[in-house]
Amino acid sequence: MRAVVQRSLRADVAVEGTLIGRIERGMVVLVGVRQGDTAADAVYLAEKVAHLRIFEDSEGKMNNDLGTAGGAVLSISQFTLYGDVRKGRRPNYMEAARPEEARELYERFNDELRKAGLHVETGQFGAMMQVSLVNDGPVTILLDSERRF
Numbered sequence: 001m002r003a004v005v006q007r008s009l010r011a012d013v014a015v016e017g018t019l020i021g022r023i024e025r026g027m028v029v030l031v032g033v034r035q036g037d038t039a040a041d042a043v044y045l046a047e048k049v050a051h052l053r054i055f056e057d058s059e060g061k062m063n064n065d066l067g068t069a070g071g072a073v074l075s076i077s078q079f080t081l082y083g084d085v086r087k088g089r090r091p092n093y094m095e096a097a098r099p100e101e102a103r104e105l106y107e108r109f110n111d112e113l114r115k116a117g118l119h120v121e122t123g124q125f126g127a128m129m130q131v132s133l134v135n136d137g138p139v140t141i142l143l144d145s146e147r148r149f
Contacts, residue, residue, distance in 0.1 A: 001032065001042060002142070004142055009024070013129050016128075026073055029076070032079055032080070039105065050066065075120055
């Protein structure tokens with residue numbers, strides 16, 4: 001599984017013009033699921049996100065995680081994180097998991113964040129979404145469960 005984590009001052013997601021999720025200070029997390037990913041990947045990625053120390057402490061250093069900072073997560077499913085453009089210019093999505101497999105692991109990822117005590121808002125799995133955010137910093141981190149070993 002992959003995640004693009006963006007520290008944000010505020011963010012929201014809409015589907016067909018209807019707002020379905022909104023957070024103030026926190027993280028926007030774009031989540032992609034690859035064929036062959038398992039529940040262990042979802043747990044690993046959620047643990048990493050929940051404990052990333054990308055929020056500033058009283059001395060202005062990035063020492064605090066989301067729980068300490070008092071923020072929330074806006075989680076968005078994003079199969080295009082597995083777009084491969086090494087050959088040609090049109091992305092190939094062969095590595096991305098099938099929707100039924102991806103949905104289950106995406107939901108597991110969100111459940112694990114909630115178990116960690118975080119407030120999680122989500123987009124709508126499989127929908128065309130409009131995501132707006134104000135990136136704070138900017139701070140953007142790439143995570144990949146395949147690279148944990």
